[in-house]
Amino acid sequence: MLFLGGRSVKNRLTFPSRTPGGTESPAGGSGALALHEVTKHYGSGENRTQALKGISVELARGSFTAVMGPSGSGKSTFLHCAAGLDRPSSGEVWLGGTPLSGMRESRLTRLRRDRIGFVFQAYNLLQALDVRDNITMPLRLTGERVDPAWFDEVVERVGLTGRLHHRPAQLSGGQQQRVAVARALITRPDVIMADEPTGALDSRTGAQVLTLLRDLVEELGQTVLMVTHDPLAAAHAQEVLFLADGLVVDRLMAPTAHAVAGIMTELGDR
Template sequence: MGLRRSGRGQDGTTPRGTAYGAAAAAGAVELRGVHRRYGRGSAAVHALRGVDLTLPHGSFTAVMGPSGSGKSTFLQCAAGLDRPDSGSVRLGGTEITGMNENQLTVLRRSRLGFVFQAFNLLPSLTVEQNVLLPMRLAGDRQDRARAGELLARVGLQGKGGRRPAELSGGQQQRVAIARALVTRPDVVFADEPTGALDTTTAGEVLDLLRDAVDTLGATVVMVTHDPVAAAHADQVLFLADGLVADRLPRSSAAAVAARMAGLTARPHPAEAA
């Protein structure tokens, strides 16, 4: 499944169904000097302190860090769910920092996929309708053949007519993965996607995300606290105090856990001063 994007519509987003063009040379996710602060004065919390990174197309990146390190803020700013106070965010070669809410909504519906810990399926819709929801919201023709293809890929062939309540937690997360991939997004953002699953089911879900990268050319950015989950990624980014403190290429869960332990043991800048 190739990711196809080029040109730009009147709303500032890039239309789907066309060739990548120059955007292919850019990263799937690019942050430059991104700062995000909550509150003011002495009570201000500096969640991101100037993050710079580029994540390539067709890659799987895990993001880890201690509590309060900026993981959630990073994901929200990178996905256009929150606005940085300064800096630049580009997705699939498109600058999103200056977009208005309508433009961001169009972008999120058509060019981004999301997988959350709580699945976020609509209980009143069938499995197939949940998968097709991003197409419906984007005003596109609902491609039932594509939905069926993705459901088969995630092991749910023949279950398109069921309701989410009829499925196990692991099956619901599989539906969420199919939904995230249905529009051939530039990036799939996954926020603790295995947090509500048992170990075996979590492994199956992570294998599906890995397969989406390896065989469909998807780009996955996953926030996780679990070294086993992070071991499925091509690289692990470690955040601390709002900055990228360390990187680790694809490694074992033990190596990820050891690096995370070392990061957690480092003193906070205020404590080191």
């Protein structure tokens, strides 16, 4: 049990249950994403660095979770392991009912493409393509047909109607990030993973993007996992997980920017 600022928090926030035959699975099998005793280290010997130290977390479907922590706390490694971009040194990661451990790289690539939507700080749009083609790129890569009704709903939700034939250079930063959110949504992913999605935006535009993500959770049941350094951004989430030294050391439900900033100040004094 870890103690911080008068609150007691278990490092293992939820525990995956064991199914018959000894295979680990997310508790109840209903979570969107689960990490069980995940560790990650880099290097060896004197150069060995342990970025994650036995983290167990489950995200419910239709939840919006922010991850925060001081520099070097392990939050980027947490996101990369959760997304299958990096393999844990030990432990299990489950996307829905699918275990990622032992999965071949080619299958893992397909899973990331089909079941995880990514939103990055730098947008990562293809400058030669217009908005429509950037949004539908994940489907075009797999040869899947675009569902016109779903495409129209996504475009309307992100506020890009009338911009479909513009190229990224013709859009504001906020509009480009909306394209990135639409691209993440188009495959109907299990989870959207956002890495500092408002880091390149001004406060007003960033708030609009975060409100959009929260609306997707509340109105569509989308699951969102977001890494951020900004207490104002974290306050848009339903829950905040705080990492320090590779451990989950605190969590905050129904966060406010003031409460988040207070915990981050405490972590900085550790």
